[in-house]
Amino acid sequence: MAIKPRNTVAAEETTAEAVEAVEVETTQEAPAEVVDTREDAAVEGEIVDTKEDDSVLEDEPVPTETVQAPEPKTTVIAPATETGTVAHRQNNAIAQAKEGLAADGFEGVDVDYSSFLGITLNKQFESSEGHELPNSGFLVRLAQSRKKYCFRNNNPVEDEVEVAYSYNRNDDQDPESAVGQAIAKWKEEGLAVDSVKEYLEVWAEMLEDNLEGEQNGELVGRLVSMQISPTSKGRFGGYTVQLGLRNLKPGDVKTLVRRGKKIESGKFPFYPWEFVNKGMLDE
Numbered sequence: 001m002a003i004k005p006r007n008t009v010a011a012e013e014t015t016a017e018a019v020e021a022v023e024v025e026t027t028q029e030a031p032a033e034v035v036d037t038r039e040d041a042a043v044e045g046e047i048v049d050t051k052e053d054d055s056v057l058e059d060e061p062v063p064t065e066t067v068q069a070p071e072p073k074t075t076v077i078a079p080a081t082e083t084g085t086v087a088h089r090q091n092n093a094i095a096q097a098k099e100g101l102a103a104d105g106f107e108g109v110d111v112d113y114s115s116f117l118g119i120t121l122n123k124q125f126e127s128s129e130g131h132e133l134p135n136s137g138f139l140v141r142l143a144q145s146r147k148k149y150c151f152r153n154n155n156p157v158e159d160e161v162e163v164a165y166s167y168n169r170n171d172d173q174d175p176e177s178a179v180g181q182a183i184a185k186w187k188e189e190g191l192a193v194d195s196v197k198e199y200l201e202v203w204a205e206m207l208e209d210n211l212e213g214e215q216n217g218e219l220v221g222r223l224v225s226m227q228i229s230p231t232s233k234g235r236f237g238g239y240t241v242q243l244g245l246r247n248l249k250p251g252d253v254k255t256l257v258r259r260g261k262k263i264e265s266g267k268f269p270f271y272p273w274e275f276v277n278k279g280m281l282d283e
Helices: 013-023 086-103 178-188 233-244
Strands: 047-049 076-080 119-123 124-128 136-153 163-166 193-208 221-230 253-259 273-280
Touching: 076 253, 136 178, 163 178, 163 273, 193 233, 233 273
Parallel strands: 076 163, 119 221
Antiparallel strands: 047 076, 119 124, 136 163, 136 193, 136 253, 193 221, 253 273
């Protein structure tokens, strides 16, 4: 399996290998990293400054111009701990890709938060490298998905709210985990966990980025991580189930990812993610 965890590694030649290796089962775990970052393509074990990452509050529907939801201050991604999980298959695939590069003479290649491209949606699709992808959509080949949990503290000062992310829902019970340590820090500050929400992290190979001007095509072949908010998880689930009813796997087809019609109901109007089948990959 070869890939991923709101680019210094693979050249475009290795991206396809990373995507194909997603299907390989393994129980080998790569060590988690703790890194300081200002980009939102989060990987396991990293600490992210979310001031530049709008995906952190995707579970809070995107506010209108007159209603601004608070942006949390810090995000912690804790490492997954169970062997045989998708996260471990991802890490093993990355390790295999690095070994292959080393065999070809490219030693010392490291993988960190900046290695893969993150994509989020608020009012506009944005990448962790600053691209504004068209809301009318971009074309991908879906590779895999996994749950990611957001632990949010109850700081009464909105711009000082902190959140912690983990792939393990029970990491708040483990004082040795990154999330457990974040929660311990909050308690020392007189704070507590206010809410826990479930996101979906979807990995895919970019087929057509539909960027404007000279940028068009520069993301093609890249491995991307789409951070799907709780309000859009059901849409992704419905899309993949419909494919299954036709005996199709998500990776068998070209998927158009686009911004849906604005949802006006509720306290915070927001734009959902939409997924459209655009035909078989070989068509």
